[in-house]
Amino acid sequence: MTRLNLSRLPTGGDVVVVNCSGLGARLLGGDRSVVPVRGQVVYVEQVGLDRWWLDGAAPTYVVPRSKDIVVGGTDDEGDWSRTPSPEVAEAMLSRATRLVPELEGARVLRHKVGLRPVRPAVRVERVGDVVHCYGHGGAGVTMSWGTADEVVALVG
Ligand SMILES: Cc1cc2nc3c(=O)[nH]c(=O)nc-3n(C[C@H](O)[C@H](O)[C@H](O)COP(=O)(O)OP(=O)(O)OC[C@H]3O[C@@H](n4cnc5c(N)ncnc54)[C@H](O)[C@@H]3O)c2cc1C
Numbered sequence: 307m308t309r310l311n312l313s314r315l316p317t318g319g320d321v322v323v324v325n326c327s328g329l330g331a332r333l334l335g336g337d338r339s340v341v342p343v344r345g346q347v348v349y350v351e352q353v354g355l356d357r358w359w360l361d362g363a364a365p366t367y368v369v370p371r372s373k374d375i376v377v378g379g380t381d382d383e384g385d386w387s388r389t390p391s392p393e394v395a396e397a398m399l400s401r402a403t404r405l406v407p408e409l410e411g412a413r414v415l416r417h418k419v420g421l422r423p424v425r426p427a428v429r430v431e432r433v434g435d436v437v438h439c440y441g442h443g444g445a446g447v448t449m450s451w452g453t454a455d456e457v458v459a460l461v462g
Pocket residue numbers: 310311312313326327328329330331333334344345346347379419420421422423439440441442443444445446447448449
């Protein structure tokens with residue numbers, strides 16, 4: 307496998323190129339309708355939780371995993387910053403602790419920021435020798451099996 311930072315999609319040869327570049331489609335697909343929606347989370351130690359919580363208002367979510375708990379979140383459209391904000395982290399933890407009091411005093415393990423590749427609609431289509439598959443927004447994991455099947459069919 308070769309990893310490269312591409313300035314454009316490869317062309318030529320008897321190949322089909324699958325463009326699943328997420329936010330990179332702004333450059334590689336010339337598609338400015340894909341925008342970042344910034345999401346910040348905090349990982350805290352596992353304090354014995356075995357069910358997840360979601361309060362859609364802020365949004366606030368608490369997702370227990372085997373060794374840690376993911377606490378979120380944020381939804382900031384157009385924000386490209388990958389740097390976690392300490393103030394945002396504190397506010398998320400405070401909201402989450404109101405929702406799930408067991409989180410009080412839980413040790414913070416790390417902070418993380420991701421940029422969701424949001425588009426008015428997911429793009430899965432073939433144009434010549436390129437199959438585009440991007441714009442899954444905040445549901446890329448959920449939709450990945452379905453859109454991957456569509457890509458396989460389009461590659462033929
Ligand atoms: C905080 C947060 C919470 C989320 N929660 C959920 C959830 O609960 N459920 C869910 O289903 N989804 C969730 N998602 C969304 C999900 O992670 C994304 O929808 C998914 O990652 C999109 O997958 P993708 O493969 O299309 O794009 P990406 O994961 O962004 O992958 C694109 C790839 O293309 C590469 N690339 C881009 N440009 C270039 C270039 N010029 N040259 C070479 N390579 C390039 C990048 O390096 C990257 O590897 C969440 C995302 C975030 C940030």
